[in-house]
Amino acid sequence: AQSVTQPDIHITVSEGASLELRCNYSYGATPYLFWYVQSPGQGLQLLLKYFSGDTLVQGIKGFEAEFKRSQSSFNLRKPSVHWSDAAEYFCAVGATNKLIFGTGTLLAVQP
Amino acid sequence: EAGVAQSPRYKIIEKRQSVAFWCNPISGHATLYWYQQILGQGPKLLIQFQNNGVVDDSQLPKDRFSAERLKGVDSTLKIQPAKLEDSAVYLCASSLLIGTRADTQYFGPGTRLTVL
Numbered sequence: 400a401q402s403v404t405q406p407d408i409h410i411t412v413s414e415g416a417s418l419e420l421r422c423n424y425s426y427g428a429t430p431y432l433f434w435y436v437q438s439p440g441q442g443l444q445l446l447l448k449y450f451s452g453d454t455l456v457q458g459i460k461g462f463e464a465e466f467k468r469s470q471s472s473f474n475l476r477k478p479s480v481h482w483s484d485a486a487e488y489f490c491a492v493g494a495t496n497k498l499i500f501g502t503g504t505l506l507a508v509q510p
Numbered sequence: 511e512a513g514v515a516q517s518p519r520y521k522i523i524e525k526r527q528s529v530a531f532w533c534n535p536i537s538g539h540a541t542l543y544w545y546q547q548i549l550g551q552g553p554k555l556l557i558q559f560q561n562n563g564v565v566d567d568s569q570l571p572k573d574r575f576s577a578e579r580l581k582g583v584d585s586t587l588k589i590q591p592a593k594l595e596d597s598a599v600y601l602c603a604s605s606l607l608i609g610t611r612a613d614t615q616y617f618g619p620g621t622r623l624t625v626l
Contacts, residue, residue: 403552431612442514442601442617443553450612489552493611496566497543500552 401426401494405501412480413509420475420504422490431493432473434464437503438486446488449473460484482508512536514618516602522624528590531621535583535604541565542579543615544587545601553601559585560608589623597625 404423412418424430431450435443447458454466464475473490485508491498515534523529535542541560545553556575557567561582570577574593579585589596599622603615 433614435617440619442516442619443603445614445616448614491552493613495611496558497555498553498615500554502550502552 401492401499403490403492403499403501405488405490405504407504408502409505409507411507411509414482415479418475418477418480418484418506420488420490420506422473422475422501423471424473424490424492425471426492426494430466430473432464432466433491433493433498434458434462434473434475435489435491435500436460436486437489443489446475480506480508482510484508514602514604514616516600516618516621518621519619520622520624522626523592525594525625526591528588529592529623530586530588531600531602531623533585533587533602533618535585535602536606536616539604539606539616540582540608541605541613542585543603543605544577544585545603547599547601547620549598556587556600592623592625594625597623599623 402425433448434446449456449466487503487505489503491500544556547553557570557577558565559579562579577587599620601620602618605613605615607613
């Protein structure tokens with residue numbers, strides 16, 4: 400079955416600390432993977448995507464993600480978190496006709 | 511380039527009433543999607559259009575939900591009659607290509623529906 404799992408429902412980090420959000424996927428073919436961010440009252444904004452090639456993908460706002468086929472993972476990272484990064488983050492896999500989303504990770508940033 | 515537009519942003523109705531949402535995709539985008547996002551969950555696809563034809567509506571509760579895409583551009587999603595469990599954010603998205611797995615979907619701000 401096609402699915403995306405985000406094991407962490409809620410994460411709190413201090414401003415300036417590093418961040419890693421976990422994502423595991425289940426998909427029978429080559430996965431197309433996405434990370435989106437959703438700020439309160441806003442729609443989803445694409446942070447980055449992986450289709451093929453280099454397994455380390457750079458995105459907007461200083462985010463990066465690494466695709467690890469052996470672990471079926473696509474974890475999102477940022478070396479230094481800013482207060483404006485507080486939001487909900489969704490990992491998704493591109494399936495026929497749609498995106499399949501995880502349940503999201505809510506990120507809180509402490510001053 | 512203008513993004514995906516949706517209206518209204520918020521709607522509160524009583525159960526058994528009807529409601530309609532409107533979406534205007536990015537100009538030139540062939541594919542339009544409606545997703546339902548229940549609190550605490552990721553978005554789930556309700557229906558996908560390519561131009562003005564329906565590609566996938568397998569997850570649309572057709573006894574109460576309907577959707578159309580006029581002239582392959584704007585789209586409306588209607589619920590009649592609404593139930594309590596329809597309370598959610600309804601997201602519209604569009605993509606340039608014809609529904610490939612790799613196509614990037616661009617999302618609107620969503621309509622938050624509360625059914626009392």
